[in-house]
Amino acid sequence: MNISKIVITATLVAATGAAFAEASYPPEVSFVSSKTRAGVIAELKQESDEDGLNYAASAPPVLQPAASTKTRAAVKATLNADATIANRELDVLRINVGH
Structure with a gap:
């Protein structure tokens, strides 16, 4: 019973403080x-x-979707050839699994 009174009192004090915070x-x-x-x-x-x-001139520009000239295979080949990519082992595993 005492704990519930303490919780109710703390809740009322917090609500009152928030109500007076008008700065x-x-x-x-x-x-x-x-x-x-x-x-x-x-x-x-x-x-x-x-x-x-x-x-x-003040309106935001209307962006047109970019048309890619590379195929998915060409992008994958470029990524596989790049030695600076982190986690190379995980990339090789994903390629071999087929994801």
Whole structure:
């Protein structure tokens, strides 16, 4: 009975401590802009008038899958010929087993 009271008390203390932990990290620093809203809107209008806004340049590139020119046998032959590969004995065992 005493152990259950201790466990309940410890749980309540931990929950209370977590509830009062409201300090923000990192500490909030007030930001002061050097430009006005009108100045930013004027810059955007100028860029759009000069066709300087290029949204496609800021988008992530679409990657095309690479087409390999080597066959599986050629890759295996290259790996077998490379003497710097660690665990050569395991590689030889895998090749001989057929995996």
